[in-house]
Structure formats: structure tokens, C-alpha cells
Amino acid sequence: MADASVRTAQPDDVAEIARIHRDTWRTAYRDILPAEVLDSLDVAETAPAWADAVARGQVLVAAEGRWTVGFCVAGPAPEDEVANADGSLPADASTTALVSVLVEPRWGRRGHGGRLLATAAGHLREAGATRGVAWVPEADRSSIDFYAKAEWEADGTVRTLDAGGRPVREIRMTGGLSLLLTP
Template sequence: MADAAVRAATPDDVQEIARLHRDTWRTAYRNLLPEEVLGGLGDTTQAWAEAVEEGQVLVATEGNHLVGYCVVGQAPADEVARADGTLPADAATTGLVSILVEPRWGRRGHGGRLLATAAGTLRDKGNTRGVAWVPEADPASTGFYAKAGWESDGTVRTLDAGGRPLREIRVSGGLTLLLAD
């Protein structure tokens, strides 16, 4: 494998992050989301530019290729609330991550490097645990987080995906992650 790394995203990465976001969703979620939702993914360049400017995006690279990204930051209250709306005692020290690796670059450790780097970033900011939302019907994502020790905490949300419900589960885990060879 060529040199692989994780680094903070720069403004020069924004176009490629937006392309990776769009193309990966169209590939990875084609069985989960209606075609009109995937086909209607618009230009997200401005949203990505703002997230990069705020320092919320990490990117995974292999050689000269940007192969994945992770959005990492403090979890908003509605992302950590229990199903009844109450907040757990550690809500103020819970981070939120969202990882996406382009499928053709999958199974090469990029997701693990992104998660470990995100965990370190959150830990450095005083967080004690992290959460992520994944489609319930996506065994690759749920398996990935399970291997890192992040498990479902029992909270489920249902999103409207173009008239089709999309159930997501919230996974949660510690921030002391080590990369294995």
C-alpha cells in the first residue's frame, strides 16, 4: 500500500471532498436510499468549505489521493439526547463523528485511521466519548464501529429519505483508540 495518512482538511480539498461525498453516497447507499434522493444530491461545495474553515474535517489520503473524510466536533444536544429527550450526564463531553471512505479504497485501514485521529482530536478538547449515526441496514458501517468498540446505545431515529423511512442507530464508544498494524 502507498503512504496512507490522516490530516486536517484544507480549502484545496473542498472540491474533492464534495465529489467524494456525492459519489460515495450514490454508490454505498444505492440500496438504502431512493434513486431520486441520490440523484438529487446537489452541490455541497459551500457547506464543505464552511466545515473545513471551521476546522471540523479530517481527510484520509493514500499517496496523492483523497480517499475519505471525517467530520468531527462537539455533539449538539439533540445528537446525544436519549429517546425521551433527556440528556445524559456526559452530554457536555460527548463528540460527534461522521466518517465516509470511498468504497474503492475500503478495507485498507483508512476508516480506522480517521476514527482514531478523530478520537484523539475529541480527547484533546476534553471529550470523554464519541457518538456516530449509521444506517441500521448498513452492516459494513455497524461492523466497522463494533470493531473499534463502539456499540449501539439503543437510540434509533428515522429520517425521511424521499418518502422512504431510513432508520439510523446511534453508536457510542470511548476515545482511547489505538491503531493496530
Template sequence: MADAAVRTANSDDVPDIARIHRETWRTAYRHLLPEEVLAGLGDTTQAWAEAVADGQVFVATEGSFLVGFCVAGRAPEAEVARADGTLPADAATTALLSVLVEPRWGRRGHGGRLLATAAQALRDNGNTRGIAWIPEADKASGGFYGKAGWESDGTVRTLDAGGRPLREIRVSGGLTLLLEA
């Protein structure tokens, strides 16, 4: 494997981040989302430019290729609330993360490096716990977070995915992560 690294994203990375977001969803979620939803994924470049400017995005590289990213920041109260709407005691120190690695670059440790790097940065900013929302049927993402010691906390939400319900589970775990060799 060529040199692999994780770093904070910069403005030059935005087009690749938007491309990876779009193409990974079209590949990884083709069995979960209607074709018209995936085909209609719009240009997210501006949204990613704002997230990158806020310093909330990390990118994974292999050699000269940008192969994945992780967006991580303080979780909004609506994302961390329990099913009954109440907030846990650690709501103010809970972070929301999302990791995406292009499928063709998968199973090479990029996701783990992204998650570990983001977790370190979040800990440095006073966060104590992380959460992520994943499609319930997405066994690959469930396995990925499971290897990091994260598990479902029992909270579920259902999104409207082009007229088809998409059930997501919230996984949660600590931010002290060790990379597997």
C-alpha cells in the same frame, strides 16, 4: 500500498470532500435510498468549506489521492439526547463523528486511521465519548464502528428519505482507540 496518512483538511480539499460525500452515498447507500434522492444530491461544497474552515474535518490520503474524510465536533444536544429527550451526564463532552471512505479505497485502514485521529483531537479538546448515526441496514458501517468498540446505545431515529423511511441507529463509544495492525 502507497503511503497512507491522515491530516486536517484545508480549503484545497473541499472539492474532493464534496465529491467523495456525493459519490460514496450514491454507491454505498444505493440499496437504502431511493434513486431520485441519490440523483438529487446537490452541491455540498459550501457546507464542506465551512466545516473545513472550522477545523472539524480530517482527510485520509493514499499517495497523492484523497480517499476519505471524517467530520468531528462537539455533538449538539439534540443528537446526544436519550430517546425521552433527557441528556446524559456526559452530554457536554460528547462528540458527533461521521467517517466516509470511497468504496474503491475501502478495507485498507483509512477509516480506522481517520477515526483514531479524530478521536485523539476530540480528546485533546476535552471530549470523552463519541456518537455516530448509521443506517440500521448498513452492516459495513456497523462492523467498522464495532471494531472500534462502539455499539448501539439503543437510540433509533427514522428519517424521511424521499418518501421512504430510513431507520438509523446511534452508535457510541470511547475516544481512546488503538489502530489494528
């Protein structure tokens, strides 16, 4: 494998992050989300939200050689993302982070996702976070397996989103932030 790295995203990464988001969802979720939802993903429309996350320092990018191949967005989790099914908050709600890792499928299985998650975990620990959560479509076995390899597990909390008139059930994965990079 060529030189692989993870770094904090910069403003000039926003267009590529938005493109990776669009292209990866169109590939990875084509059997999960309706075509019209995937077709409506527009880089120009999502770029401002990515620019905001990048400006807050919440996005890491993975590179292989000169190519940006994936990203991770991670930061403090809003209360509604960590709430228990009954709406109550767990004792560690204020130290729980919300994490999302996305690597283009053509660059998958090369360690980029693990590097992104481990690097994000380190940054989150330094900021005082004690655990992370990630929402994953229940039908996305690749992402569920990815988080499981990091010793994250489904915590029994589910939500159903409306994706263009089609319900999409998501499960919440959760785990510790003591992840280490290993060769």
C-alpha cells in the same frame, strides 16, 4: 499499500470532500436511499457546508499516495444528537462528540477508516471530549461493523428520517475515544 496518511482538511480539499460524499453515498447507499435522493446530491450545493466544517477545523482527510480517499467530520455533538429517547440529556452531553467517517468503497478495507477515526478521537480527546456518537443507517452493515471493531456499540437509540418519502431508520453507535493506531 502506497503511503497512507491522515491530515486536517484545508480549503482546497472541499471540492474533493464534496465529491467523495456524493460518490460514496451513491455507491454505498444505493440499496438504502431512493435513487432520486442520491441523484439529487450536487457537489456545488454541498460544498458550502463542507467549506464551513473545514473552516471550523472539524474535517480530516485520508490519503493514499496522491489520492484523497475518505474523510471524517468530528466535533461537539448538538444536544439533539446525544439526547436520550425521552429527550433528557445524559450526564456527559457536553463532552460528547458527533463523528462521521466516509471512505470511498473502492479504497475500503485498507485501514483508512480506522486511521481517520483514531486520529479524530485523539483530536477530540485533546479538546476535552470523552465519548463519540455516530448515526448509521440500520441497513448499513459495513458501517455498523466498522464502528463495532472500534468497540463502539448501538446504544438503543434510533431515529427515522424521511428520505424522499422513504423512511430510513438510523441507529446511534457510541463509544470511547481511547482509540490507538496499531500497525
